[in-house]
Amino acid sequence: MSFLVIGECVADIVRAPAGSDAADRVHPGGSPANVAYGLGRLGRDVTLLTQLADDPAGRLIKARLRGAGVRVELGDMPARTPSAVVGLDAGGKASYTFDIAWTLTGGGPADLAPGHVHIGSIAAVTAPGATAVLAVTERFRDRATVSYDPNIRPALMGEHGEAVARVERCVALADLVKASDEDLAWLHPGEAPGTVAARWLALGPAVVLVTLGAGGSLAFTRSDTVSAGAPRVTVVDTVGAGDSFMSAVLDSLAGRDKAALGALTADDLAGLLDTAAAAAAVTVSRAGAQPPDRAELDLARSGFALRPGRAS
Template identity: 45%
Template sequence: MLTVIGEALVDEVVSDTAPRRFHPGGSPLNVAVGVARLGRPVQFVGRFGSDTYGAMIAEHLRANSVLTAFEADELPTSVATAVLDPAGGARYTFDLDWTLPGLDLPSLLDGTTMLHTGSIAAMLSPGSSHVLRAVEEARPGCTITYDPNCRPTIITDASYAREQAEKFVALADVVKASDEDLRWLYPDQSAEESARQWLTAGPSLVVVTRGSKGPWAVAAAGEYEVAAPTVSVVDTVGAGDSFMSALLVGLMDRELDGGARRSDLARISSGDVHDLLSFAARAAAVTVSRAGANPPYRSEVP
């Protein structure tokens, strides 16, 4: 079982060429849905309100067979407004409150072999402290995965964001970050240099997504990259989350999940890293070929 902890929200997508669209989203929620569509059991731990947007999120999770173990609360559901440029790139603004409901996390994590978190959930107080504690408690029995997915419009202090990210990197087995994330966190060095630095902090694998340049990764066995598939881009909303979902599923397919497999993951082979990157890149390519955070099903990934 894979558990995802993080924020759920509704994306309002705005462009000059199409009517305003509304999609359930939030990076962790997108990852959970992506994992489920790729055929793995997954539960989502987060929050949303009992309003219209919250009902949209609840139905989206149910329809995609993502398990939940909490009730909607009385706070408004969070909203992200994504303004698309002519090339389909998204610029985000947010209206949100990040808290975690009073959940029994040890009970919820029973049976979990992989725990994923990141994005706003791991940065924004007060919820970020609860997420960090959950990761610390889960780590002995779980593979920990992390995606900083930085949001400078919410966390404007890069120094704070860097310090917070490094706490999770030190606990993580697998980290995925975009080159934009790493350039913002470490402006005086390349994304690849920052990833190499993170690898020395504890993870077994650090992956950098680089848009049309394709993903790059570093592990103990070496450095790797694959080409991005050629595709007609509708928008980039949710592309990184689809990549992350496929990366997680690929690790589970190879039975590299669980605390007992940590030493096996540390020795991941060159062939496995290459195949993981290729599978994740193909999944992300499907998502950018259609509107919104709409991750692929297993049958759609060539």
């Protein structure tokens, strides 16, 4: 099964903690790019339709993606590769300040025939490039499954009501949606995850997943609600944790068509959440958006201790 991921690449500039002697670190990032990279690390056939400038950050990101086996297709070339300054609090939790534009045009090469399309984050809701993202998704959705991760960045979302409408348009295109509790709190303040999930399921998706950080995760279908805990691990930083979760979800569901997604049982959902949580735990145990490869994910799932480090 082949995957098409559509969305932004971002150079994450991770600031050293105040008072530290450490230098700032630059990591390839961007939520869709991280998902594509995670799928590549797991051995999946994946194409990323994105924008990258021919600058040091762009070349760094492209080399990293291709090193994981990701096919990189450029819709057009911006003046500079987008960047985000990442601040970490005492617990390793990340906050972001962006320098990004999204102006994607075109739908990629004519030979694309994915079995699954993943969209999300800034690219799915930011004009003018979001128009191309949605057009490509609609082009394939009759013959491919679709997933969506809103990955809300409040500073880039604009007026709240319009932002919610843009997000819900993407939800309606998807068969599976994954969001964080922080995403839901911004989109629908004061509402319980189950209330938002029920509304989204009514728009069309078969499955809605909600991540709760150290609190674990939830899965909702029209017939079941399942919860799972998060593995205990020493957190280095949380950069890319949700994207690793998403990659592991897509890997676990590879080959299931729309009907099969709608037929997932409570046991299926519990196993899915456990596997995705293991992938996220590996990622938070080391610096930057470094998702596990197949061997690391299998080891984490088997319950072995997670060790800090960096992926190759």
